Amino acid sequence: MPEKDVLTGEHFIHGDAACAEGGLAAGCRFFAGYPITPATEVAERMARRLPEVGGVYIQMEDEIASMAAILGASWGGLKSMTSTSGPGFSLMMENIGLGMMTETPCVVVNIMRGGPSTGLPTLVGQADVMQARWGSHGDYGCIALSPASPQECFDLTVEAFNLAEIYRQPVFLLGDEVIGHMTEKVVIPPRDQLKIVPRRSPTVPKEEYLPFDTTGDLPAPMAVVGQGYHVHVTGLTHDERGYPVITDEVQERNVRHLVDKIRKNAQKIIKVESVGIEDAEVVVVAYGCTSRVARQAVEDLRESGYRVGLLRLITLWPFPSTLVRELSSRVRAFIVPEINYGQMAYEVERATGRNAEVVLMALMGGAMHTPEEIKETVGEFL
Amino acid sequence: MRQDLRHTNLPKDGLMIVKLRQLKPFDKDAADDLVRQGHGLHPDDRYLKPGRIPHIWCPGCGLGVVLTTFIDALRRKNLPVDKCAVVSGIGCTGRVAGYLDMDTYHTTHGRAIPFATGLALARPDIHVTVFSGDGDLFAIGGNHLIHAARRNVNLKVICVNNFNYGMTGGQVAPTTPMGAKTTTTPLGNAEPGFNLPYLARASGAVYVARWTTFHPRQLAHSIAQTFDKKGFTFIEAIAPCPTGYGRPNKLGAGLDEMRYYREMSEIKNGADPAEAAITLKGKIVVGAFVDVERPDFMQNYTDTILAKAQPKAKTAGEGRAA
Numbered sequence: 224m225p226e227k228d229v230l231t232g233e234h235f236i237h238g239d240a241a242c243a244e245g246g247l248a249a250g251c252r253f254f255a256g257y258p259i260t261p262a263t264e265v266a267e268r269m270a271r272r273l274p275e276v277g278g279v280y281i282q283m284e285d286e287i288a289s290m291a292a293i294l295g296a297s298w299g300g301l302k303s304m305t306s307t308s309g310p311g312f313s314l315m316m317e318n319i320g321l322g323m324m325t326e327t328p329c330v331v332v333n334i335m336r337g338g339p340s341t342g343l344p345t346l347v348g349q350a351d352v353m354q355a356r357w358g359s360h361g362d363y364g365c366i367a368l369s370p371a372s373p374q375e376c377f378d379l380t381v382e383a384f385n386l387a388e389i390y391r392q393p394v395f396l397l398g399d400e401v402i403g404h405m406t407e408k409v410v411i412p413p414r415d416q417l418k419i420v421p422r423r424s425p426t427v428p429k430e431e432y433l434p435f436d437t438t439g440d441l442p443a444p445m446a447v448v449g450q451g452y453h454v455h456v457t458g459l460t461h462d463e464r465g466y467p468v469i470t471d472e473v474q475e476r477n478v479r480h481l482v483d484k485i486r487k488n489a490q491k492i493i494k495v496e497s498v499g500i501e502d503a504e505v506v507v508v509a510y511g512c513t514s515r516v517a518r519q520a521v522e523d524l525r526e527s528g529y530r531v532g533l534l535r536l537i538t539l540w541p542f543p544s545t546l547v548r549e550l551s552s553r554v555r556a557f558i559v560p561e562i563n564y565g566q567m568a569y570e571v572e573r574a575t576g577r578n579a580e581v582v583l584m585a586l587m588g589g590a591m592h593t594p595e596e597i598k599e600t601v602g603e604f605l
Numbered sequence: 606m607r608q609d610l611r612h613t614n615l616p617k618d619g620l621m622i623v624k625l626r627q628l629k630p631f632d633k634d635a636a637d638d639l640v641r642q643g644h645g646l647h648p649d650d651r652y653l654k655p656g657r658i659p660h661i662w663c664p665g666c667g668l669g670v671v672l673t674t675f676i677d678a679l680r681r682k683n684l685p686v687d688k689c690a691v692v693s694g695i696g697c698t699g700r701v702a703g704y705l706d707m708d709t710y711h712t713t714h715g716r717a718i719p720f721a722t723g724l725a726l727a728r729p730d731i732h733v734t735v736f737s738g739d740g741d742l743f744a745i746g747g748n749h750l751i752h753a754a755r756r757n758v759n760l761k762v763i764c765v766n767n768f769n770y771g772m773t774g775g776q777v778a779p780t781t782p783m784g785a786k787t788t789t790t791p792l793g794n795a796e797p798g799f800n801l802p803y804l805a806r807a808s809g810a811v812y813v814a815r816w817t818t819f820h821p822r823q824l825a826h827s828i829a830q831t832f833d834k835k836g837f838t839f840i841e842a843i844a845p846c847p848t849g850y851g852r853p854n855k856l857g858a859g860l861d862e863m864r865y866y867r868e869m870s871e872i873k874n875g876a877d878p879a880e881a882a883i884t885l886k887g888k889i890v891v892g893a894f895v896d897v898e899r900p901d902f903m904q905n906y907t908d909t910i911l912a913k914a915q916p917k918a919k920t921a922g923e924g925r926a927a
Contacts, residue, residue, distance in 0.1 A: 274914030292723035299727025457711035
């Protein structure tokens with residue numbers, strides 16, 4: 224029933240539900256997951272909505288199986304996704320690595336809560352940012368998007384599916400508990416106004432097809448099951464045909480391709496929103512729920528005539544290193560409020576070099592910063 | 606100096622200079638030439654991926670026999686390979702997928718079944734076979750196996766049981782019989798092994814059989830039978846591992862293990878899997894034990910969930926069309 228997949232109109236829903244609707248609108252027809260606070264509502268929405276559009280919803284025995292199942296479904300030709308939070312994200316890392324190595328498009332929603340371990344099941348955290356980047360062993364490129372509102376949960380889930388198809392890999396939507404459980408107006412546009420990237424299938428004959436071609440900046444089209452291409456898909460180091468070859472030479476090509484397809488296209492993928500960074504002496508770098516308080520602080524200060532800017536990260540990965548480096552030559556300080564003990568702040572520091580001061584405003588989880596705290600910290604550098 | 610660095614693929618978003626070795630590009634023509642040299646000579650080659658043989662298995666290993674019986678079953682059923690897919694986990698048996706000329710998926714350790722679950726639910730028209738070892742399916746992947754059997758996902762599981770972890774050099778497995786020696790039970794195994802058919806049956810499998818590599822015809826027949834079944838089927842194929850399991854337990858070479866299977870196997874079709882436990886150097890009960898009918902996951906999902914979710918949608922669609 225395709226008419227039910229895009230619920231065009233205005234809705235008053237929470238971020239988790241908006242993630243599910245974004246997935247459906249992007250063409251997701253397979254969801255495998257496991258209940259976990261605060262991401263359960265994504266699965267609940269999918270359990271009700273996917274059957275309406277003829278899709279498959281399955282609750283697996285754990286998050287390891289959920290991640291494996293969405294990879295399998297992706298090779299079965301369906302756009303697929305899962306949702307989880309920190310503890311489940313940890314379990315998914317194994318098959319996220321398989322998804323990276325086998326260049327399998329899919330979307331993983333992580334609604335972050337406080338960690339480590341079971342941590343704060345019901346309360347906010349932003350401490351899975353580095354895990355998203357480096358969590359599975361080995362080298363690979365990473366795309367992670369960070370919504371700051373239920374509307375963006377919808378928009379960025381659609382975007383995550385598009386990026387997954389373009390770059391043929393798992394893409395992360397790194398939400399947080401506050402955004403996931405926040406209810407706001409979400410506008411779902413008419414179908415023809417949505418930009419949806421379809422699955423690309425090979426058009427060349429079987430003999431010419433290289434399913435894991437490394438020559439271009441983008442991956443090859445993907446031949447899914449039953450198309451007659453007889454692809455071998457393996458987590459082992461493989462050549463362009465997909466055949467396992469355990470040599471340093473093939474490893475160079477294989478891994479470089481996995482990293483470079485993101486590195487070389489980083490400027491196309493990176494998305495930020497900025498307020499007043501053109502004249503700013505101090506820039507607040509924030510993402511997710513934290514960016515909402517940061518925006519309040521920056522707007523208040525600008526109204527009072529201070530030259531303060533906001534750099535909101537919409538893509539956490541790839542990180543806008545070049546932009547931060549450029550800013551650092553004319554900015555006195557970067558203030559980085561985040562709900563962890565320093566993750567993106569290190570990235571800001573790395574990009575800044577010694578050009579500017581970097582201040583980490585750390586909260587361990589369970590609470591948000593206040594605009595006043597941020598204003599106070601910014602004030603120390605004005 | 607600067608000039609040279611331009612040839613090193615400077616990352617466009619990076620801040621540091623990255624030096625890389627010169628890449629040797631993939632030579633497709635050379636790879637194709639290698640394939641052309643040997644492929645097509647053997648009658649089974651139409652089922653084998655071009656250029657993938659010779660395989661990596663040890664002399665005397667039973668995996669070649671199991672692979673051949675699988676091909677035999679495909680031939681008996683005259684199944685088009687484009688309608689088949691094989692998913693495997695990690696280990697010696699995990700390598701089976703890579704040799705078959707069809708869509709094949711070599712996944713992570715223990716996760717062949719959940720991966721195959723996604724594949725089979727996305728494409729219910731494809732015959733999805735899971736080929737993996739006893740360690741992969743019953744230790745690290747044990748939870749996935751029992752849940753897929755409970756759901757009755759339409760998967761054909763072939764478990765090649767060699768009683769040890771062969772790929773890593775012969776460590777104890779969840780199937781290693783009590784008392785057996787392995788590199789990690791040098792003084793003998795203090796744990797009993799799983800009775801695989803019993804576990805599969807108890808978990809909900811609709812077809813359960815066990816054969817050894819001494820029974821290739823029966824094994825091929827059983828595999829062929831599973832292609833007519835909807836739901837979760839389970840076949841245990843007991844296979845010699847002279848390198849990993851035979852040597853420490855003084856079972857001799859691969860051929861000696863085959864002799865042991867001939868002497869110690871007892872064919873009992875329809876036997877209660879509970880009576881099919883395996884002991885070190887004891888009798889091996891083989892046969893087709895279970896063959897029952899029960900709706901598979903997709904049928905239940907279609908008949909209940911989709912049927913309930915879609916009538917409204919259908920009405921809406923018809924209304925619009927009118």
